[in-house]
Amino acid sequence: MDIRRVILATVLSALVLIGFDYFMPEEHKTSSAIQGKTTAITAPPTENDQPKVTDREETPSRLPIDAVDVVGSVNLRGARLDDLVLRGYHETVKPDSPLVRVLEARNEKEPTYVEFGWYGSPGQTIKLPDSHTLWTTSAPKLGSDAPVVLTWDNGGGLTFEIDLAVDRDYMFTVTQKVRNTTGAAVSLVPFSRVVRAYTPVETGGMLVHEGPISVIDGKLGEESYKSLRDGSTAPNFVSWSKAGTGGWAGITDKYWLAAVVPDQKEEVGGTYGFDTPAGAYQVGFTGQKPLVAAPNAEIETTSHVFAGAKEVRLLERYQHEMNIPDFWKAVDFGWFAFLTRPVFFVLDWLYQFFGNFGLALLTFTLIVKAVFFPLASKGFRSAAAMRDIAPRMKELRERYKDDPVQMNQQVMQLYKKEGVNPASGCLPLLIQAPVFWCLYKVLYVTIEMRHAPFVGWIHDLSAPDPTNIFNLFGLLPFDPTLVSSWLLLGAWPILYGITIWLMQRINPATVDPAQKPVFIMMPFIFTFFMARQPVGLVIYYCWNNLLTMAQQYTIMKLHARKKNEPEIIPPAKPRGKKG
Template structure:
């Protein structure tokens, strides 16, 4: 498999896998412009009443949260978890930049929040807590070591409680209780859901799922915002419903997740929906069986809320400690997860060893190249053998162009004589391609590379190279990218283009004159295309190209290049015509 085929295949796959989101962006509409479609999915009622306008700055109606890794507040109007930032993550690499916000109140710019509640069984008329309910609190603050109890009395013999606690990471425990002093049994059904009242810009494109996500009955469910909008209608605004035991469901971004988890032994209905009135996406669970609070008794149920960074090892720990099924699937490792996950763990181990994600990436690529060196050697030898016999193949095609059968026979004899297998050069590439694709996927989807520094001017491997040749790498006081994103061209993408040009030079191949201009333009096309990609990926490809060239040099030194002289093949004998 010669280098031009490798480059062409890489270019085409990159255009399809990465560039699709640039050329086919999803249309984003405002909630007011969206009309839902009729659905027949059975689901519990969805509360659409609006909360009291309570800003996160209004202290009297809020319970502060100050835990080990998160801070924010709980809206006491409706007991909503709607204000949360992550202490360990900033929006940019600047230490004074704002912390990443994962939950935001209804009246803020990007509202995302978590709701808990009850609804009565059919035929019962009970005064239940809703979005306007003002809860009282047992403490002044919720922390990692200081749980809080929220209480509300409906004045008709029912007292509702919500016990809240948070661990030292991103997991909240929520116990909903109802105490019954009415003198008669009360039947109630609990629910919990994540609500997002705006349509976000999806940054992951085809490579990363962003939006509603769930695991119910061991099956991963991923829906788009568009499918929820088109599938939901009044009165329940449900586009998707599935019953099962336990599981988890929520809304995911590229690096962040907010999800609710019922008791893993309880029968629940997981639902996706879009409330056209409120312009809100809703994902969550409702109990399949009502809880019965006996006279002078109580009923309770415990659920959990995760709201934070999708750190792979943390998700794995929660999965094992809390029996949350397939919680690691919140990170979109893709169809090749069976290979992508091991790649991540090896890369993460190297990161822990070196303390620098860039060095871990370079080391991992070197290890993979060493492991696959025998295959690469075989592929290069096969490509060299094909180049050696190319002149004789050309001569055979010219001599027997009017006799295809004889031409194919002569070519097969030539392959057999020289021990050449035209397909053997493809096999090493096919075996190595999934490994490097999985490495690419890991670098793109995992939060571990986000804002990870390398060396020099690279302070964030997940962002494009901050330098730009069009302003002389910062010497001129203007930003060319303001005119067009295609004018962003940093130092690392330029180095990457140079490595492609060098690969073409050290491995010359016979190229059709009609194709030559295309191959000459490939380094330029690749350079501009990769300029907008995360610089960590560009560094990886540069390093991979350099190692490929080094491998080829070693193979040539080790085995040499066979130079065969063209073999003269006699032309076919002219047939004698009988007179």
């Protein structure tokens, strides 16, 4: 196998890794592209209807949440879910580090919360619950097996209830009820939304979407924070809206999601907005048809709130059990999702078998090598054939150097005569490039790989190698990356560079003298490039290079044995007379 082809495939893979998401357009990337398809909100909220995020309280009344996978509280002043911590996830690999908080309390500088309520129909003067409303609770605590009812009486004949329940994972069920004891019918429109009152630092870069996200009418919508700010217009501060049936919408980070899920049979209007005075991004749903509560009657609507980790299998389960359309798309598998998802499920199955994602990764690489072995063998044979005919090709180029057309014809005839396909040597490696890309996406975007340990000093396969040769692997008490982010070079990237150098030494290629310095520098270039990538990917490449060398040795032995065997020439067929 020609080392130049290996390096070519690596370079192409790196270019795909860096440039694919940058150049490929995203759905609903800018609000201007979709404003022509939007629909208006059913009823514009009044100042009384529209809760503001600037309100602050020193000692708000709270309903504690103590569930299996989450802990936190509900702010009874406004009935906001604004304090939620995940029991199973820490901020760092250290076991004593703080737990991950997906919803922030109101008195924090950077609040993120979920709220739900009602809008009044135009022309009605009804006192509705807002951010100042103090709700009463039926129980002292909300738990996985202990639902709670929040109640508020507006003093004018309407009683509002919110039935809250939480499962053993991250899904809340919210049933809003209005009991009408007045003598006239009341028309109300329900809403639910996720609010983030700050602009976060996006850690995913170009490779993963972070920000407003939705699936409405089966179409994925991904907006940037900037597009919401630019598209927001007073008085409703709506940047984008779309009517549909069911769906889900929320705000996503790399690993975490807060989303509202309406009744999948109800017609709703999904909205993205930016409340400019409050500096708050709002993503959620508003009912398209008012619910009418006749005198002495009751109306109700049920929705759900997901606030937690984007665990792939959990999202898939909610999708099937609750009929939430394309809920798995909260994980940004990218445009190659049809390949990336199977790669994830294979890795996850191997992890369930071995109990270690590092071992699963090594086994996955071995499987990929076995699958592509026939193609690799064919590529080696093609490369060997190209080397065999190289002197004759040189002779043809010298002979027809003044006639390029004739030279190309003669070269093609030589290829045909010898049964050589010049592209077949590169093709097997290029076919494997999507596997590399899918593996990179899986390591980068799935929470299952976050803080997944391997052996030794590797405690997180999704992060770069934490060791650094520039401080003698921790012997010197300083962090070189504080000087420059490029001063990061761990042990595994160094091992990766050594494997490239070994491949060059074991399989020396005939290189143009002008290109020789480039090939000499290749191990160093890729060593520094991979130093900033997830260490799981570096381990994959180290193991892949070692397997490639072993595979090449096996193929060379098989090729040499076949070449030394006497050629068996079949006897010519006797020519018979026609007729």
